[in-house]
Amino acid sequence: MHPFTIDQLPGRTIRYGDQDYLFFSGTAYLGMPQHPGFQQLLTSAIGRYGTAFGSSRNGNLQLGIYDEAESRLASWSGAEAALTVSSGMMAGQVVVQYLRAQQASFLYGPQAHPALWHDPAVALPGLPFSDWVAQLPDQVRALPPGPVAILLNALDAAHSGYYPFDWVDALPADRAITLVVDDSHGIGILNDLPRADGLLGPGWGIWPQIPRLDSVRLLVTASLAKAMGVPGGVVLGDADVLAELRKTAFFGACSPMPPAYMDVLTRADALYAEQRAILRENITLAEALLDRTGLFQHARGYPVFFTEQNELYPFLLERGMFIYSFAYPTPADNPNTRVIISAFHTFDDIQALARAVYDFTLGSGIE
Structure with missing residues (x-):
């Protein structure tokens, strides 16, 4: 699939064309670039x-x-x-x-x-x-x-x-x-x-x-x-x-x-601490919901869930969810497909992701 080209900062969602997608990619694990308080600190510092x-x-x-x-x-x-x-x-x-x-x-x-x-x-x-x-x-x-x-x-x-x-x-x-x-x-x-x-x-x-x-x-x-x-x-x-x-x-x-x-x-000490606490809670929920599928390799407590099932990317894309999936570190390498949890996600986001992953495992015969 061709890469998406957008004109806004990815956050909980991205907009591509006329559709919004839940965004489970990138490396903004603490969600700092999207945090209004963090942006305010930067605006003041630029002054x-x-x-x-x-x-x-x-x-x-x-x-x-x-x-x-x-x-x-x-x-x-x-x-x-x-x-x-x-x-x-x-x-x-x-x-x-x-x-x-x-x-x-x-x-x-x-x-x-x-x-x-x-x-x-x-x-x-x-x-x-x-x-x-x-x-x-x-x-x-x-x-x-x-x-x-x-x-x-x-x-x-x-x-x-x-x-x-x-x-x-x-x-x-x-x-x-x-x-x-x-x-x-x-x-x-x-x-x-x-x-x-x-x-x-x-x-x-x-x-x-x-x-x-x-x-x-x-x-x-x-x-x-x-x-x-x-x-x-x-x-x-x-x-x-x-x-x-x-x-x-x-x-x-x-x-x-x-x-x-x-x-x-x-x-930004207080903001980092706040976002780290939120990320821990999000990871705990994602582990409870995703680890049981058997689809992912996952280091406990870490916000990345890796899978060898590259077909998960187009499957989730059709259901309005964008995950990390491309050849890395060069175009000649094998695709790397992973779900990334961030502090900007809500519990509803993670639950919606888990329901879609369950549908994928059932449809693919993965147990």
């Missing part, structure tokens, strides 16, 4: 800071709001420090270019996001995550002398699966290793999700769930344009490492996030 800051962060005129917002991001995540850039892709590439300059050897986890690639032709391992973990210590030992970079996603957002991180403890202690984790689909919501040990982790992302070793330097990168609702990216890490990143030409030459959005990050 003070304008729409952009056309300067280097390393210039001789600096805006204090960047340091203030980065301090807030570090506090939320549990990291020592944070450094913001213009996008999640740029966050990954600032780190990757820094590691390339150190002549690090790169090892990638399955389905690592392109933001972390050091070469457009990088070959990702086609292994189940558990198999990749099992062979990782030997792979590290087999590398030539010098620094090592291990790069992977915080979770499998495309197929709704959690990754454990207990394997970090088994990495060779005699190698200088930088572990780079892309948390774009977890930051802002992942701290409310169960860890591998079944407990809830503090912080607003994956940082608290990763073991810390003296021999392993941790850097977490993320897009802020998903759950957090602002256009930009962040690198989380120890203060001394981020100070080194800030000295690089790749960071110094790029334009920063608009300062108005940095201001919003310092003022």
Whole structure:
């Protein structure tokens, strides 16, 4: 099917032609871009800071709001420090270019996001995550002398699966290793999700769930344009490492996030908390209704429900519901079909979705 082209911000619904569709796609997990209070904060901030800051962060005129917002991001995540850039892709590439300059050897986890690639032709391992973990210590030992970079996603957002991180403890202690984790689909919501040990982790992302070793330097990168609702990216890490990143030409030459959005990050605590509570309730209802169908792969507590039944997309479309379904990350890849729950959904929306999914399973003979 051809993609829809619309001229409004997707929210609970989208309008295409003369029809409205319930919208169960996108990555605005907390519904922040659609939230009137969040929009009001931004309008006020634009009045003070304008729409952009056309300067280097390393210039001789600096805006204090960047340091203030980065301090807030570090506090939320549990990291020592944070450094913001213009996008999640740029966050990954600032780190990757820094590691390339150190002549690090790169090892990638399955389905690592392109933001972390050091070469457009990088070959990702086609292994189940558990198999990749099992062979990782030997792979590290087999590398030539010098620094090592291990790069992977915080979770499998495309197929709704959690990754454990207990394997970090088994990495060779005699190698200088930088572990780079892309948390774009977890930051802002992942701290409310169960860890591998079944407990809830503090912080607003994956940082608290990763073991810390003296021999392993941790850097977490993320897009802020998903759950957090602002256009930009962040690198989380120890203060001394981020100070080194800030000295690089790749960071110094790029334009920063608009300062108005940095201001919003310092003022939206109550809204984030409110939306996170709503999202938790919506996920709980969706799990109760959708998991019993047997149609979905789903990480408990996460707002993504993945299915291999790509026919679900046109079926729901005919019933006025739009879900995520397209080839990813390139047009040559297999379609990825998933239902995404957001804080902007109502219980009635989720119940209507579940009724349609039940009809699909009955009509398809899926039990």
